[in-house]
Amino acid sequence: MNELCPRRLRGPLTAAVDLLAAVPSVVYGLWGFFFLIPKLRPAEQWFSDTFSFLPFIGGHVAGPGYFLTGLVLAIMIIPIVSAISREVIATVPTEHKEAALALGSTRWEMIRLAILPYSRPGITGASMLGLGRAIGETIAATIVIGNAPTIGKSLFDQGYTLAAVIANEFGEAASDPLHRAALIAAGLVLFGLTLVVNVVARAFIVRTPGAPKEGKSMEPFGATG
Numbered sequence: 001m002n003e004l005c006p007r008r009l010r011g012p013l014t015a016a017v018d019l020l021a022a023v024p025s026v027v028y029g030l031w032g033f034f035f036l037i038p039k040l041r042p043a044e045q046w047f048s049d050t051f052s053f054l055p056f057i058g059g060h061v062a063g064p065g066y067f068l069t070g071l072v073l074a075i076m077i078i079p080i081v082s083a084i085s086r087e088v089i090a091t092v093p094t095e096h097k098e099a100a101l102a103l104g105s106t107r108w109e110m111i112r113l114a115i116l117p118y119s120r121p122g123i124t125g126a127s128m129l130g131l132g133r134a135i136g137e138t139i140a141a142t143i144v145i146g147n148a149p150t151i152g153k154s155l156f157d158q159g160y161t162l163a164a165v166i167a168n169e170f171g172e173a174a175s176d177p178l179h180r181a182a183l184i185a186a187g188l189v190l191f192g193l194t195l196v197v198n199v200v201a202r203a204f205i206v207r208t209p210g211a212p213k214e215g216k217s218m219e220p221f222g223a224t225g
Contacts, residue, residue, distance in 0.1 A: 002089045003111055014086070020079035029143035032072035037063045037144070040071075044156050061156045064146035069161075072144050073137055077130035084129065088122030089115055121205045128201030132194055138163040162190040 001013050044061045052058030092115050100114040101107075116123075138161075146158025147168060166183050173179035 001086055003107070003115065017079050017082050017086070021083045023079075025076060025137055025140040026143070028072055028076045029140035032068060032140070032144045033064070036072065037068060040068070048154070048156055056153070056155050059154045059156065062146065062158055064144050065154075065156045065158050066145065066152060067155050069141050069145040072140055073134040076137070076140060077134050080133065081126045081130040084126035085119070085123045088119045088126065091122075092118045124205050125201060128197060128204075132197050132201075135194055135197060136163055136190060137161075138167045142167055162186045166190075 001010055001017070005013060041061055041063050044067065048058055048061050096114045096118060097110055100110040105113060141161045142164040145161060145164060147160060147164060148158035149160055149165075150158075152159045166187055169179070170183055173183050
């Protein structure tokens with residue numbers, strides 16, 4: 001959208017991506033439940049039967065499960081990552097791109113040598129932000145994962161997530177102190193996982209070539225000259 005899209009399409013596509021990033025997660029969950037599950041179930045069953053010799057593959061495909069949940073979450077975070085990455089790429093100075101073109105680079109070489117190195121820290125941060133949202137997602141995962149209180153042995157089995165367990169059972173746990181404490185502990189584990197992802201993302205961004213160093217000025221999303 002920033003470098004290759006025609007100008008007349010850039011505005012509408014940008015608005016469409018921003019709107020997709022603002023769609024509530026429950027909409028993605030309902031779309032996955034009513035559209036993706038019936039459409040993909042035959043293909044999932046064929047894959048499960050054909051490649052049953054592989055680890056974590058095989059068995060009956062009920063519909064909701066780990067695979068559909070991962071697919072819906074991946075589709076859900078793509079607009080967020082794309083919107084932030086587009087804003088990061090837009091901060092690349094025009095002088096960098098013009099210098100690469102003046103030295104004889106093609107359009108693709110200019111993108112690879114001038115734009116991506118400058119915006120790599122911001123793109124990495126956007127990806128980790130999307131991953132953090134996927135880890136803590138509740139409603140969409142609750143709708144399409146199947147809510148089975150077991151650990152599935154196959155990629156297509158039904159299961160549970162920490163966020164889904166808390167959302168579904170917190171009302172029932174109000175009168176049971178032990179149950180309530182277990183759900184609070186699950187929330188603490190979920191918070192710990194999110195914190196670890198953020199720490200790893202920060203460490204990865206700092207070590208990425210072109211990322212800002214301590215004590216130096218920082219431009220938006222960590223991009224430097």
